[in-house]
Amino acid sequence: MKLFTAVLLSLAAVSAQATPRTVDTARSDISFSVKQMGVAVEGRFKRFEAQVNFDPAKPETSSAALSVDIASIDAGSDEADSTAAERAWLDKAGFPKATFKSSSVRATGPGKYEAKGLLTIKGKPREITVPFRATDQASGATLLSGQFSIRRTDFGVGGGEWNEGDLVSNDVPVTFQLLLAPAK
Amino acid sequence: MSQPLPQRYGAIAQAGHWLTLLLVIGAFALGWIMSDMKMSPTRLKLFSYHKWIGVTIFGIAVLRLLWRQWAKAPPLPPAMPAWERIGAHLSHWGLYALLLAIPLSGWLMSSAKGFQTVYLGHFPIPDLIGRDRELGKLLEDVHELLTTILLFVVGLHAAAALKHHFFNRDDVLTRMLPRWRKTGDAS
Numbered sequence: 001m002k003l004f005t006a007v008l009l010s011l012a013a014v015s016a017q018a019t020p021r022t023v024d025t026a027r028s029d030i031s032f033s034v035k036q037m038g039v040a041v042e043g044r045f046k047r048f049e050a051q052v053n054f055d056p057a058k059p060e061t062s063s064a065a066l067s068v069d070i071a072s073i074d075a076g077s078d079e080a081d082s083t084a085a086e087r088a089w090l091d092k093a094g095f096p097k098a099t100f101k102s103s104s105v106r107a108t109g110p111g112k113y114e115a116k117g118l119l120t121i122k123g124k125p126r127e128i129t130v131p132f133r134a135t136d137q138a139s140g141a142t143l144l145s146g147q148f149s150i151r152r153t154d155f156g157v158g159g160g161e162w163n164e165g166d167l168v169s170n171d172v173p174v175t176f177q178l179l180l181a182p183a184k
Numbered sequence: 185m186s187q188p189l190p191q192r193y194g195a196i197a198q199a200g201h202w203l204t205l206l207l208v209i210g211a212f213a214l215g216w217i218m219s220d221m222k223m224s225p226t227r228l229k230l231f232s233y234h235k236w237i238g239v240t241i242f243g244i245a246v247l248r249l250l251w252r253q254w255a256k257a258p259p260l261p262p263a264m265p266a267w268e269r270i271g272a273h274l275s276h277w278g279l280y281a282l283l284l285a286i287p288l289s290g291w292l293m294s295s296a297k298g299f300q301t302v303y304l305g306h307f308p309i310p311d312l313i314g315r316d317r318e319l320g321k322l323l324e325d326v327h328e329l330l331t332t333i334l335l336f337v338v339g340l341h342a343a344a345a346l347k348h349h350f351f352n353r354d355d356v357l358t359r360m361l362p363r364w365r366k367t368g369d370a371s
């Protein structure tokens with residue numbers, strides 16, 4: 001009986017979810033910018049997985065889970081890539097993935113939303129708020145795009161000598177674009 | 185030439201010349217040290233300083249070329265054979281060309297590698313080209329090759345100045361030195 005109730009409840013939970021939408025990762029983008037000595041160095045992650053359920057009619061039923069492959073970083077040069085992958089920075093070997101899991105999504109205006117959730121980098125989870133926009137594409141696809149800023153020291157990224165002075169900015173703006181295939 | 189040519193380099197031309205030498209030594213030393221360093225905050229600083237010096241050398245070279253239009257360079261000693269004159273002109277214009285081309289290649293290389301040049305940390309110099317790994321490596325090679333050529337031509341230039349001073353005993357070296365100095369170190 002207990003089991004039966006559990007199954008029913010979980011079915012109910014599933015039906016309350018927005019329909020999962022396939023994320024076209026080839027046409028999606030997750031990038032960031034780090035400033036050192038006044039010079040902004042742009043980078044992006046070429047490989048990530050994303051499960052997104054998004055329903056603009058019922059945004060509160062939406063959810064997102066992303067997993068970013070740290071090894072896929074592209075910071076423009078071999079040197080910058082290997083530095084970013086080092087232990088002091090993103091520690092590719094120790095923490096190969098950075099993840100985000102939403103806890104709630106709400107509408108903040110026409111076409112504008114806000115997701116709260118847990119961002120985990122280098123094994124350190126931090127609650128973040130991500131504002132984003134949803135724009136319908138001619139193809140029926142939906143483009144979710146937004147920008148937020150994290151403090152790299154919150155995640156222990158770039159410690160020790162890297163934190164002396166103002167050499168490398170603590171604030172790291174992150175921009176993303178997720179292209180969701182048309183809802184089935 | 186309607187106006188008689190000066191016999192010496194003026195104070196501004198001299199300042200441009202010797203300041204360029206100091207900056208080139210500085211940029212070369214930094215470039216040498218930082219290219220072998222492991223990535224660290226110090227290394228990033230050295231990269232920035234190296235770029236700032238490079239931009240300065242480029243700016244001074246442009247100003248010197250403009251200044252030369254107004255304050256003509258003194259003529260070469262009449263006793264010089266033709267091949268020496270050609271050599272002197274080639275090396276002088278070659279030096280100017282290198283003082284422009286090396287910073288240019290460094291700037292393009294920085295853009296290709298994704299590190300924009302921001303002069304003195306405040307004045308961003310636009311990226312003419314986008315990020316491109318292969319082009320970045322190629323420009324790095326070009327930058328190093330041009331620097332090697334510069335080193336060679338500077339050596340030739342200094343050797344020629346010393347030869348004029350000690351063998352020909354003319355004023356080719358001293359006219360690039362302040363008047364109160366009888367002899368100088370042109371290395």
